[in-house]
Amino acid sequence: MDLMIESFPKLLNATSLTIQLTLLSLFFGIFVGAFFAILRTSKIKIFYYISYYYSYVFRGTPLLVQIFIIYFGLAQIEWIRESFLWIVLKEPYSCAIIAFTLNTGAYTSEIFRSAFETVNKGILEAAEGLGLNKMYTFFKIKLPIAIKQSLPAYGNEMILMLKGTSLASTVTLLDLTGVAKHIISTTFRPVEVFVVAGSIYLLMTFLIHNLIKFLEKKYDYESLN
């Protein structure tokens, strides 16, 4: 019990890094995901395949491999170490964010793609028939429907990303899991630390879950009328 009280402030402190990593990766991941989702609909074969294999590779390999390739692997290439990229790639913090962004981007692109595919063609034809212009149709009709469709899946992805940031601890960052591991390995009392750190993670999962629920309600067009 003492250990739980004692380790709580330390773990809470580390939580800010976990939140930072999660939010930044998700933020950049949305743009990466949208970019590759659009590429996927392209009629040019090469663009289609680039997007297809990007999502295939990043979803088919463990996040740990991705983060190790970016942090340990890229440092080996000489021209990278001599270029301006090195400023970014020598820091574990930015490497972690790059890896997380590319990873979540791959999942997000799939979510966006399937959301846009499920928008009913009849609705779009109706919009065209009503003489609405393309921009208006996209922003006022297609996008809100797609957002609503993708919300449950995206909520899952947010939770997966939150859990994924724990891998930052493998490249020396002291996020929530990193600090928890440090306390466990010095005190050899894993259960207490697990309970505290686990509860903090569960609380964040709970918050994300409710945020998604709230947004689902907001975008529930069927209940508008």
Next chain:
Amino acid sequence: MSLLAYGDTGWGDELFYATIMTIAVALTAIIIGFLLAGVFASFKLSNNKILNLIGGFYTTVFRGVPELLVIYLFFFGGSGAVMFVAKVFGYNGYIEVNAFLTGAISIGIISGAYSTEVFRGAIQSINQGQFEASKVLGLKKKIYYYKIIIPQMLRLALPNISNVWQITLKDTSLISVTGLVEIMRQSYIAAGYTRDPLFFYSFAAVLYLFLTFLSMKLFNQLEKNYSKGY
């Protein structure tokens, strides 16, 4: 390429055995997960409020807490728990718990939390009338479960089981932190020895891609088999 030579001069054989180890851990973990899922799915579907609660607690905790944290709990806690039991029996030495078992159990418990949801959904999706019809036809419980309910359940659950398998397979990479020599750990060793991390981690990625590709093909075939009547 000489880095991948089979035998003493390269890492080919080591990586081959590491791949077998990854497959072995993943298979053991998913089987542990299925067993747990069988129990907890029935908890979640039962009419008993307390059992519901236990089932809900299990799936919430192990799907909401990072895999790495669960692995640390079992890695550091496993030997402690075993030593505690040993102490009761009068043994005071240090006992190290097998890394394979620790890994398979921790990944299995996580995998089980996902499988629980899959099983629950699959059972719920089967029409109640089928249970009743089988009873009216006088089929034995064993027969209607094995011949009627489970084949239909599998058809519906297979895509999701395939997902759980992919998650489990990828999660095994995290066991490398406990020192079990699977793909990730072996690549780490090789990368440190040869100072060529880019090559070995990329090769690890290729191995994982190969495994996920193979399993996808396998599951597609299974899905085809189970949806013959549709």
